Amino acid sequence: MKHSLARGAALAALAVTLAAPAFAALPIQKWQQANGAQVWLIESPALPIVDVQIDFDAGDRRDPLDKAGLASVTASMSRKGLEARNGQPALDENQLGEAWADLGAGYGVDAGLDRMSFSLRSLTYPDLLNRAVQLAARQMGEPAFPQALWERDRARSIASMREALTRPGTVADQAFQKAVYGTHPYGNYATEEALNRITVQDMREFYKLAQPCRAKASVVGAVNRQQADQIVSTLLSRLPAGNCQPQAAVAEVPALTAPAENSIPFASAQAHVLIGQPGYKRDDPDYFPLLVGNYILGGGGFVSRLSEEVRQKRGLSYSVYSYFAPGLHAGAFTLGLQTRPDQAAQAVQVSRDVVRRFVAEGPSDAEMKAAKDFMVGGFALRLDSNRKLLDNLANIAWYGLPLDYLDTWTKQVEKVTAADIRAAFARKLQPDRMVTVVVGGAQVAPTRQ
Template identity: 30%
Template structure:
């Protein structure tokens, strides 16, 4: 999960609110039709590479998205950022092209070529006009199969990543989020920043990058989606030609450290004496992406704090009490159990009030059924929002691959609206009681420790650390 600034949260709040208005209107019927994707062709090559091809002929473009089911969660202990650094280096040179040649070749055909890693997966993407399909596929295959990880490119990229990390360390919003993840997950990889730390990225050797690539960049760990104005049989033959020689190799999934248990209110106070605002993260463990309770949890989260100005947290903490300009909550969508987190900011002298108001709303949704109006508006939002995720070849490829990565089932997309609309107020009460626990929770506050320590100690056990630590 990439870091979201509070400005981003505010922007998302406005967008969500606009979509809610839109999908509550007469537009809903148009958006709410069952999603009908073109025919999906799936084939697994002899080496284990799973290929998914979808003909989507509305625009003369083709999108490739290759996913490896090994993201930053596979970073070894002390080597946070390894998956990200490996992925970012893919475009920096292959056995037949240097970084400049790769950039010039994709620019010449007006395409894009990218790579990166998130928590659960590594991805490489390419988008070109369909007449340049061969060029796009050749470049994608080349960076996946033949990267050279040259020392000079590695050091240049390492410096760029570290510069970004240092910049984030000056941002109290980012510091609050990174400390929260570490506080909740401990030594589990979900507690480490995807980009790594200054120390971990500095300590990654070229041999470790080569080994990560050799171990996890294998066809039996990969899925390739091709979507666009194409012919399925033609694309499959071209994919076999480019990726058929990719050698299968078995690998062992790492053992992951168990996150620490959460008992009572555990508070981490990050001291930054010059702040006039407090940056707050509140939460605990959430659910797995494949959880059978995913849909009621998603609806519940929207009503609580994921729904912009329509949410209870925004209504209570912002509109009624005037304690913040923005507050948002979210459940991670990860392969393993992620985090539930509420993020907000407020004046230093309003910190305790904002925290208590948040905890009160979490408790309220566990004890009172949501209203039919809240439930109806949330369903209307998702009925309109979900189809908008299938407008471009890139979006279609991303959604199809998410189904594959998280093993959501063949009918997930078809049944999304059905599953959302089946959620009841009783379901929300049940999952709120099961997955929200305001009595056992972790809080991270980046603020003036001297002014808040005494008040926070009345809420729970307080640990103080320096902002610059």
């Protein structure tokens, strides 16, 4: 049974990959359930598979200041066992693993900066799908949060943290987050002290943020609206309804008022360099000019402006990149590279100069054409699997994007002009007020005004 289901799932996944480009034209349906949950659906009846993701505003930004990491450990521990309720037996993590293997289905929970996400993937054969949905509903609504397993996992996490701090990349990431975000929750990260403060009761209280009325559910697969509605209703049925009061607002990321340089000594073969500042929120109207512009600046790999100046012309780094990470708040603009410690100061200065010039002058006509050709031509790769299609639908749901977002994406890219990019970058980036973190290497020169 397990082997035949696994083969069926593998064949279905392959078929999804081959057929995915056609999905972009499929319409998105949206409705709200009586319990307040909102549902987004893309019907894809050709393949016997369904993917579901349910998101709640219960990510890292909701962590208490002294218990950073609570969202992540709550998500992880919610999968470690089920309580005995309503005449159904308790299940430990091994029994749960066997139950999911028997179904040939998959269930997951994770927490990011903004949201906690529950996911289910199953074949849509009626008996299998019903059993998978019922088991997932138990996992969502009846997690055991076993104390012994938390003590085990906490010890493992602390050991992993200690090991990670022996790597320059971890030290650079943490210093960069603190410098860019300040006291905003986006800048918090789990520490040994924070994990030692977190209790199972803290997890149970935090988990109450997941209420049906706050759910944003995304469904992709071989189900119709009625079936999708029933799946979501069942998945949410064991969560406590609560009073569904609005959640407390989270302050915005403060803008940087001055440059900051942080050179951290570290015995490493390579110096790790991060440069950046708060960027923009996902609902910003400059999204597409910034998306296209960043591809030209540093998101296009070896064909980017940064790669040309830092790697090709001067040989300062094998790879250099930049990206924006927009969320419900202004996620960071990040420029990163690794270089020989004795070249770190030069690499920093060249990178700063490239950003400064790009913000002031914008892209060339040739860069614009190359970027648009690549992004429009590669759009199908953003939808070439069921998982990617679900990711896109979940982002549409989470950020309140228009239902025709996927159908108009290429048009939005095509209409971006060089002037749009120059204006957008001038509004969002201040090259003379950026954070620079170097772990290993020589002292960084102050930012030139």
